[in-house]
Amino acid sequence: MTTPRLRLGIAGLGRGFMLLLPTLAAHPGIRLVAAADPREDARRQFAADFAAATYAEIAELCADPDVEAVYIATPHQFHREHVELAAAHGKHVLVEKPMALSLADCQAMIAAMRRAGRWLMVGHSHSFDAPYLRTRELIDSGDFGAVRMIQALNFTDFLYRPRRPEELDTTRGGGVVFSQAAHQVDIVRLLGGGRATSVRAITGSWDAARPTEGAYGVLLNFDNGAFANLTYSGFAHFDSDEFCGWSGELGQPRDPHQYGRARAQLAQVHSAEEEAALKNTRTYGAGLSLANSGLEGITHNHFGFVVVACDRADLRPSPQGVQVYADTRRYLEALPPPAIPRREVLDELIDAVRHDRAPIHSGEWGLATMEVCLGMLESAATGRDVALSRQVGLPQHAALR
Amino acid sequence: MTTPRLRLGIAGLGRGFMLLLPTLAAHPGIRLVAAADPREDARRQFAADFAAATYAEIAELCADPDVEAVYIATPHQFHREHVELAAAHGKHVLVEKPMALSLADCQAMIAAMRRAGRWLMVGHSHSFDAPYLRTRELIDSGDFGAVRMIQALNFTDFLYRPRRPEELDTTRGGGVVFSQAAHQVDIVRLLGGGRATSVRAITGSWDAARPTEGAYGVLLNFDNGAFANLTYSGFAHFDSDEFCGWSGELGQPRDPHQYGRARAQLAQVHSAEEEAALKNTRTYGAGLSLANSGLEGITHNHFGFVVVACDRADLRPSPQGVQVYADTRRYLEALPPPAIPRREVLDELIDAVRHDRAPIHSGEWGLATMEVCLGMLESAATGRDVALSRQVGLPQHAALR
Numbered sequence: 001m002t003t004p005r006l007r008l009g010i011a012g013l014g015r016g017f018m019l020l021l022p023t024l025a026a027h028p029g030i031r032l033v034a035a036a037d038p039r040e041d042a043r044r045q046f047a048a049d050f051a052a053a054t055y056a057e058i059a060e061l062c063a064d065p066d067v068e069a070v071y072i073a074t075p076h077q078f079h080r081e082h083v084e085l086a087a088a089h090g091k092h093v094l095v096e097k098p099m100a101l102s103l104a105d106c107q108a109m110i111a112a113m114r115r116a117g118r119w120l121m122v123g124h125s126h127s128f129d130a131p132y133l134r135t136r137e138l139i140d141s142g143d144f145g146a147v148r149m150i151q152a153l154n155f156t157d158f159l160y161r162p163r164r165p166e167e168l169d170t171t172r173g174g175g176v177v178f179s180q181a182a183h184q185v186d187i188v189r190l191l192g193g194g195r196a197t198s199v200r201a202i203t204g205s206w207d208a209a210r211p212t213e214g215a216y217g218v219l220l221n222f223d224n225g226a227f228a229n230l231t232y233s234g235f236a237h238f239d240s241d242e243f244c245g246w247s248g249e250l251g252q253p254r255d256p257h258q259y260g261r262a263r264a265q266l267a268q269v270h271s272a273e274e275e276a277a278l279k280n281t282r283t284y285g286a287g288l289s290l291a292n293s294g295l296e297g298i299t300h301n302h303f304g305f306v307v308v309a310c311d312r313a314d315l316r317p318s319p320q321g322v323q324v325y326a327d328t329r330r331y332l333e334a335l336p337p338p339a340i341p342r343r344e345v346l347d348e349l350i351d352a353v354r355h356d357r358a359p360i361h362s363g364e365w366g367l368a369t370m371e372v373c374l375g376m377l378e379s380a381a382t383g384r385d386v387a388l389s390r391q392v393g394l395p396q397h398a399a400l401r
Numbered sequence: 402m403t404t405p406r407l408r409l410g411i412a413g414l415g416r417g418f419m420l421l422l423p424t425l426a427a428h429p430g431i432r433l434v435a436a437a438d439p440r441e442d443a444r445r446q447f448a449a450d451f452a453a454a455t456y457a458e459i460a461e462l463c464a465d466p467d468v469e470a471v472y473i474a475t476p477h478q479f480h481r482e483h484v485e486l487a488a489a490h491g492k493h494v495l496v497e498k499p500m501a502l503s504l505a506d507c508q509a510m511i512a513a514m515r516r517a518g519r520w521l522m523v524g525h526s527h528s529f530d531a532p533y534l535r536t537r538e539l540i541d542s543g544d545f546g547a548v549r550m551i552q553a554l555n556f557t558d559f560l561y562r563p564r565r566p567e568e569l570d571t572t573r574g575g576g577v578v579f580s581q582a583a584h585q586v587d588i589v590r591l592l593g594g595g596r597a598t599s600v601r602a603i604t605g606s607w608d609a610a611r612p613t614e615g616a617y618g619v620l621l622n623f624d625n626g627a628f629a630n631l632t633y634s635g636f637a638h639f640d641s642d643e644f645c646g647w648s649g650e651l652g653q654p655r656d657p658h659q660y661g662r663a664r665a666q667l668a669q670v671h672s673a674e675e676e677a678a679l680k681n682t683r684t685y686g687a688g689l690s691l692a693n694s695g696l697e698g699i700t701h702n703h704f705g706f707v708v709v710a711c712d713r714a715d716l717r718p719s720p721q722g723v724q725v726y727a728d729t730r731r732y733l734e735a736l737p738p739p740a741i742p743r744r745e746v747l748d749e750l751i752d753a754v755r756h757d758r759a760p761i762h763s764g765e766w767g768l769a770t771m772e773v774c775l776g777m778l779e780s781a782a783t784g785r786d787v788a789l790s791r792q793v794g795l796p797q798h799a800a801l802r
Contacts, residue, residue: 148607149616151554151632155708155715198784200601202620202628206549206712215550215710217620217630219603221784227603229618231552231630237726238708238715243644259731307556307639309616311607314556314639325638330660383599383622383786 003029003354006346009067009091010035011058011082013042013284016073016096019250020124021284021293023342024071025049029350036061042285049290058082062089069119069353072096075166076173080105083120087112092353094345097125098182099366101173103374103390106367113363119352121345121359122366126249126303127186128344130335131317135308136190136394138315138322138333145311150188150228154180154304156249157262158234159207159214162279165272168212170377175212176234177203177373183303185372188220188228190360191308194368194393195223200385201376206235218376223391232304243305247319251298251341300338358395368392404430404755407747410468410492411436412459412483414443414685417474417497420651421525422685422694424743425472426450430751437462443686450691459483463490470520470754473497476567477574481506484521488513493754495746498526499583500767502574504775504791507768514764520753522746522760523767527650527704528587529745531736532718536709537591537795539716539723539734546712551589551629554644555581555705558663559635560608560615563680566673569613571778576613577635578604578774584704586773589621589629591761592709595769595794596624599786602777607636619777624792633705644706648720652699652742701739759796769793 008030010017014037017024024030034053035046043054055061062070062085069092072082079100086093093113099122100106113120126132139147158176159168166172167179189196204215218230237260241247246254269275281287299319308315316323321335351357359365368391375386409431411418415438418425425431435454436447444455456462463471463486470493473483480501487494494514500523501507514521527533540548559577560569567573568580590597605616619631638661642648647655670676682688700720709716717724722736752758760766769792776787 146607148605148636149618149632149634151618151634153552153554200620200786202622202630204549204628204710206547217550217552217628219601219618219620221603227605227618229603229630229632231550233550233552233710233715235549235710236715237710237728237731238717238724239726259726260729263728309605309634309636309638314634314637316639323639325640325660327638327664328661330638385601385784385786 005029005031006350006353007031007033007066007068009033009061009064009070010046011061011070011072012074013037013039013046014073015283018282018284018288018293020071020073020342021290023340023346025290025293026340027343027346030346033066034061034064039285042283045285045289059085062086062091067091069094069349076101076178080109083109084112087116087118090116090118092119094121094123094349097122097186097366098173098178098373099363099370101178103367103371106363106370110363110367119359120363121349121352121361122363123345123361124342125186125361126183126301127190128342128348128361129301129303130338130344131300131302131319131322132187132190133344134333134335135315135317135322138324139191139308139310144313144315144326146224147192147226147308147310149226149309150191150306152184152188152228152230152304152306153240154184154231155233155236155238155240157236159210160262160266162266162275162282164276164279168210170212175214176232177213177216177376180232180234181216181373181376182369184230184232186369187303187306188230189369189372192222192226192228193224194365195391196372196388197221197223197391198385198387199372199375199379201379203376203380204235216376216380220372240304244302244319247299247302249302251301251319251338253297298338298341300335301342360394364392406430406432407751407754408432408434408467408469410434410462410465410471411447412462412471412473413475414438414440414447415474416684419683419685419689419694421472421474421743422691424741424747426691426694427741428744428747431747434467435462435465440686443684446686446690460486463487463492468492470495470750477502477579481510484510485513488517488519491517491519493520495522495524495750498523498587498767499574499579499774500764500771502579504768504772507764507771511764511768520760521764522750522753522762523764524746524762525743526587526762527584527702528591529743529749529762530702530704531739531745532701532703532720532723533588533591534745535734535736536716536718536723539725540592540709540711545714545716545727547625548593548627548709548711550627550710551592551707553585553589553629553631553705553707554641555585555632556634556637556639556641558637560611561663561667563667563676563683565677565680569611571613576615577633578614578617578777581633581635582617582774582777583770585631585633587770588704588707589631590770590773593623593627593629594625595766596792597773597789598622598624598792599788600773600776600780601786602780604777604781605636617777617781621773641705645703645720648700648703650703652702652720652739654698699739699742701736702743761795765793
């Protein structure tokens with residue numbers, strides 16, 4: 001008996017789609033049946049790559065009876081509207097992180113999907129990466145005792161990569177709290193058990209030409225007594241991929257001798273329009289297609305240096321697996337290299353839709369992560385801890401493979 | 402014209418003295434003229450090593466007219482009493498970190514030394530290490546713009562090294578806040594400009610058999626808008642010397658293949674008495690002497706991974722100097738290997754006593770660091786930010802060489 005492929009429609013053929021494209025194209029449980037995007041070149045490319053239907057409007061995509069589930073990868077500020085559209089047409093939804101820009105929007109999305117009786121998932125985020133999921137399994141094994149402290153640190157050039165104006169405007173979902181903490185907090189919540197109780201954060205906006213949060217430090221308390229300490233710098237010159245064996249965020253090999261490329265490239269740009277145009281050269285249908293989306297010889301995705309201090313071991317997810325530093329020995333809990341990068345997000349979606357298995361990365365989970373991110377902004381503004389009240393734990397079955 | 406050597410007396414021939422012994426013995430500006438310790442074997446060893454006077458009582462040492470300055474390396478809880486004794490006899494003082502266990506004690510020490518008209522310094526702490534001082538000079542050069550964020554991270558087996566009972570009792574100055582934050586906070590204050598405004602901390606006491614703080618996470622705000630994020634684990638299995646080129650805290654080469662020695666050794670110990678006895682085998686006069694205090698082929702001391710994010714560079718102190726990650730290039734600002742390890746602390750003392758040059762690490766500086774450490778304990782207990790009011794900046798001359 002073969003489970004039929006999930007017939008997926010894509011809402012938004014931008015950067016999020018491009019990052020998931022190798023996975024979408026290769027996953028044996030997925031068939032791409034349609035896409036919607038306002039850019040004609042993107043639609044043309046999609047039709048050519050997948051012999052699939054294309055639409056200028058998300059509403060048309062959602063009305064397509066051949067589409068079972070929609071992957072919503074439109075700009076952050078449209079997530080709510082597009083999830084509600086998909087719900088109205090009875091589609092399952094995978095919505096990109098950050099889930100939305102307010103808790104009210106997240107709640108509305110959850111309510112709409114619940115009324116529709118369809119699955120809602122939030123991702124891809126790096127908390128789907130196999131090494132973090134495997135670390136969670138090792139914690140659940142009980143072999144290493146309680147989780148006590150989680151350290152997460154990521155130094156990147158995020159803020160100096162080509163950006164559209166809204167990506168540098170916090171009110172429109174720009175900056176590293178919405179874009180990057182949505183990964184890092186999600187990972188830390190996965191490893192800490194999910195239920196954070198309070199957050200204290202300091203954010204940094206250091207470059208008047210890029211007027212949004214580019215860095216932060218965070219202390220996060222969990223209901224089980226564990227705490228986490230997170231640091232992110234998107235202004236960085238130092239690159240923490242050094243602590244990940246010079247494997248990049250997408251699992252690609254990094255050249256440690258290459259230095260300062262993002263800033264050097266940006267120095268050649270003289271206006272926001274030029275910068276947006278530069279970004280568009282990395283966009284599907286305008287320079288990029290299925291043919292050049294592949295990643296050869298890669299390791300697992302990662303999101304910087306992470307170590308989980310447990311009673312009887314420190315667990316350090318790595319691009320090759322999980323480095324276990326136990327009381328008497330140290331060893332690599334190796335994972336096979338990913339045949340299909342980021343497949344975990346689609347596995348979890350298919351498990352939900354085809355097998356009624358509750359996902360970790362549900363709407364409620366995504367809302368809880370956004371509560372922490374929004375709490376970071378509030379804490380940075382007020383200089384105080386922010387109490388958290390919408391947190392959820394992991395599903396009982398611990399949907400880990 | 403030769404400056405006469407500083408005639409130094411040692412109060413307490415324990416671990417602090419042992420760590421500074423190679424420096425004290427080799428520094429050309431220092432002559433060890435006397436020591437006091439209750440242990441007869443330590444006194445006998447000192448007399449043999451230095452042909453110097455020895456006393457059972459600190460009061461006798463302080464009364465010795467040949468002594469110009471006293472290095473107070475007695476247990477933390479006695480620092481105030483011993484500084485007051487030295488002050489009463491008109492001696493200059495170098496007192497080990499942590500300066501004392503309360504701000505009231507720190508203030509009393511400062512007042513006593515001021516009345517005596519003598520210099521008070523606090524150290525050794527790792528903020529004397531040449532790479533941190535050089536980083537401060539690079540910041541002061543203005544070449545790299547403002548300091549924005551400081552990340553400090555140290556994972557060690559501190560809590561599983563042999564300890565005396567009071568080292569595991571916070572009320573008597575035990576635990577990593579008094580012993581280790583006194584280093585890390587001092588470094589971070591040096592790099593951040595000194596004047597912290599508030600601290601938020603979470604501490605971890607995870608082992609009922611070692612009932613004191615063994616780990617912490619800290620967010621620290623500075624008056625110049627910079628902030629710092631500190632993490633320490635003395636329960637660690639992962640060893641952050643990996644991020645320091647496998648050079649140890651004392652600049653000694655570490656063997657990355659050696660693993661878990663502290664826990665393995667401790668597992669052989671069956672009582673607090675046995676453990677204290679084990680610690681004593683590492684003590685001056687009982688197993689250790691001048692002859693086996695040397696460190697050959699060492700790099701600079703360090704206190705874990707530290708990176709300072711400035712506007713135009715990230716600065717990363719390392720055992721070899723300062724790794725500069727600037728906008729367009731990356732390079733090592735190399736420092737010559739230390740001919741005399743930790744000499745900076747004695748240089749600063751001699752500069753003060755012989756040349757009236759105000760030290761960075763004054764009593765007021767030490768008090769400010771203790772204010773942060775005590776604030777960490779308070780913040781961890783109350784779950785809130787603690788405002789800081791006793792902070793001081795760096796001396797105008799910036800006593801850096």
